[in-house]
Amino acid sequence: MARALAGSHDVSVFEKSRGVGGRMATRRAGAFEFDHGAQFFTARTRAFRAYLQPLIDSGVIADWQAAFVEMRRGNIAANRRWGEDYPHYVGVPGMSAVGKALASGLNVCLNTTVGSLTRHGELWRLSDDDGALLGEFDWVVVTAPAAQSANLLAPTVLAASTRTEMHACFALLLGFDEPLNLPWQAALVRDADISWISVNSSKPGRSAATSLVVHSTNAWANAHIEDDTETVRQHLCGVVNAVAGVDAAGAAHSSVHRWRYANVDRQRGDSFAINPQQKLAVCGDWFVRGRVEAAFSSANALVEHLGREI
Ligand SMILES: Cc1cc2nc3c(=O)[nH]c(=O)nc-3n(C[C@H](O)[C@H](O)[C@H](O)COP(=O)(O)OP(=O)(O)OC[C@H]3O[C@@H](n4cnc5c(N)ncnc54)[C@H](O)[C@@H]3O)c2cc1C
CATH class of the missing domain: 3.50.50.60 (FAD/NAD(P)-binding domain)
Incomplete structure (x- = not known):
């Protein structure tokens, strides 16, 4: 705009905020990086594709060709490799790179x-x-x-x-000292209090340190938006363990971000x-x-x- x-x-x-990007943001914790808001984005319209092209050409945006799965009740119900159908774009080296590139040269008053x-x-x-x-x-x-x-x-x-009305969402951010060797890099989760897990460090241009981003469902966040973050963290860690078999308690970094206004229905x-x-x-x-x-x-x-x- x-x-x-x-x-x-x-x-x-x-x-x-102290940086641009809003909900397309990247947070750092030591060696770990987390895109704690938007995970990737698609470009269905010609106008948006044309707008993105210079950012793709300059390497600010890349196609994340993740191994994608859909999980139902702890089982993998479907899987495919992204990239075969349409691009799943991410900012490089983090989601916040997009906002930074778009803001460069503008008169922006931060904070x-x-x-x-x-x-x-x-x-x-x-x-x-x-x-x-x-x-x-x-x-x-x-x-x-x-x-x-x-x-x-x-x-x-x-x-x-x-x-x-906008819906809330909690992001659980997990950093691990060792690779997790999961058979997927992006997981859409059904029938649980979480809706999404991504191996953030598998996105293009990320640092080697293994990082996971977990999103709660909007419904769970709407109902628990005022809970203290430690209670939320413990609950979401338990769900990740149950759903994906990830030992969240063994993470070297574990924190929660509360998005009060995350998403909106069509x-x-x-x-x-x-x-x-x-x-x-x-x-x-x-x-x-x-x-x-x-x-x-x-x-x-x-x-x-x-x-x-x-
Ligand atoms: C957890 C989560 C997951 C998501 N996943 C996806 C996804 O996978 N794919 C997808 O396409 N989209 C996703 N989205 C949605 C996507 O992030 C948003 O649609 C998009 O970033 C909205 O951009 P925006 O510029 O309209 O708003 P915002 O990014 O919210 O920007 C608004 C800005 O206004 C600033 N602001 C607010 N009030 C004031 C004030 N009074 N004074 C000054 N500044 C102010 C805020 O700090 C913010 O930077 C997700 C969002 C969240 C939170």
Whole structure:
């Protein structure tokens, strides 16, 4: 979004975290690396494939040709090698490489939470969490998850567009001193409190240290979102052991990340919201579906609309 607009406009990006990438993120713990949010992404539309091509050409994105299995009640119900049908893209050397590449050369203010938007004459005044002025802008585009966008847009004409429910997810991050020699690298898990296990270190360009990323189901996370992380960690370790026979208790690194706003079911309706009179817009995956491509589609549709508007 920002990159597309920066060619013809003076754009500032405010990001509350210490790095860009959002839910397409990589976390490091000693020698271990974990893509604890999005695991891989697909490109179904021609527009997204064209957008990705320069990143593929420059090696920022690669096709993860994982040995994939589907597990049901602890048994492998299906298996195949990815790459035979369509690419399963990942950032290299971590998922966060994609956000970093897209942000390069842009005016990005990290560690900066936008706390409020207020209208002053023809301009929007942005303030941080403490009320300090961040700047005045003629247009504002909000790209945070639905609930966080709702906080910002509550006093504006776009408040009604942000009522989408997002699901939570816990990520269990396990690092091992020795290779696990599993017969798979990516596992979709059915009938358990976890939905996914990946051997993160099997993705292209990763460090040698063996790392696993485990995701809870959205349903389990929604029901346990306020539990303390140690209780969650112990529960998820037990499930990994039962489902996949991985001795999580023997991991050299074991931690949990709580994603309060992780995913969203497929939505029907507009892929962004805009009020041209007030020069205010909002977009994000949650207008479409909880997928990286959906985040692109939403932003791309808004960029095309803005191209006719400003
Ligand atoms: C556990 C998990 C697994 C997933 N797995 C997959 C997958 O395998 N494949 C797939 O395609 N997708 C997956 N997704 C979804 C995918 O990550 C998202 O669809 C995509 O990353 C959304 O991008 P976005 O830019 O719209 O939002 P985000 O990545 O959420 O970016 C929003 C940014 O806004 C910032 N922000 C929020 N509020 C403020 C504020 N007030 N001020 C300043 N900054 C703020 C946040 O810090 C964040 O960086 C997964 C997500 C999660 C969490």
